[in-house]
Amino acid sequence: MEQTLEHARGGALAAALHRAGYKLTNPRLAVLYVLEGGMCHASPQEVYAAGCAVYPTLGLATVYRTLDILTELGLARPSYLGDAAQRFTLHHDHHHYHLVCDACGLITDVDEEALGSVTDEIAGRLGFRARGHYLEIYGVCQRCQSSN
Amino acid sequence: MEQTLEHARGGALAAALHRAGYKLTNPRLAVLYVLEGGMCHASPQEVYAAGCAVYPTLGLATVYRTLDILTELGLARPSYLGDAAQRFTLHHDHHHYHLVCDACGLITDVDEEALGSVTDEIAGRLGFRARGHYLEIYGVCQRCQSSN
DNA sequence: GTCCTAACTGAGAACTATTTTCAAGTAGGG
């Protein structure tokens, strides 16, 4: 278990936190480990549950605090994907969008450069200096269309 | 005051509710009156406060329930525009997007047909049947750029 | 290595937004 935390220390997120002057504590490493392990689009509660498996005394407040730091550093962002909880999405290294299935909740990542230039163009035309944007497309996924 | 409620009865929203089989009660008419009076992007709390002015015994729960009905009927949708509360946006008759200013909170409506076809195309390519989408662009508005 | 201090922590209280419950009230078809 200590082993897994040490593994997280070598990740890109840990490096970014360290660069920004944040201490690399075990609770934070546990959160980073969970996120880098593929748990994208996770609610704070889900990250907390998974984090407890590698660091049992992890507190929920620390999960929220760590997710806030990642957001502040531009490494993640909150998304509202249908349910009440705000889910956090890692940027990995590029901004991406989501297709959200209304029926089964499936979230499909889409990486579409074209859209970025469209939004920039719209914003620019209105004198608005765009810093980022947020897009979700909702509907019914392929599997749910056939199985009904 | 009774007069204002009667006025709301003649609106497009009231017609849609009636068509869907909902009763046109005074509390509902008060909410519709507020929304049609230009209070777009309003949080449930704000709708409640404004609604009390025309119908003093209005309850907050009824505001939530009425907004839910409008959402269900496709006449409005929730948006998360920076602050914690979910704000409701009337569709009027066309889907629109938002430019949200990080500095002053100004929300600018954008009606851009081009974007709809882009998102439909993306969804279609992935076998996804799009029902709608949700876009916010955030950054700094023109006024906040010059006054700093 | 040891010390030191500011940064960080978990637990639980507090806070906020939203939903549910329920007894009482009402719209509107018959």
Add this chain to the structure above:
DNA sequence: CCCTACTTGAAAATAGTTCTCAGTTAGGAC
């Protein structure tokens, strides 16, 4: 005008998130 199913407001319940605070810890200075 009468019913009755739908609707209501108030209050309680729930859920998500933030705050508080006393104790702990990372990591730079020595």
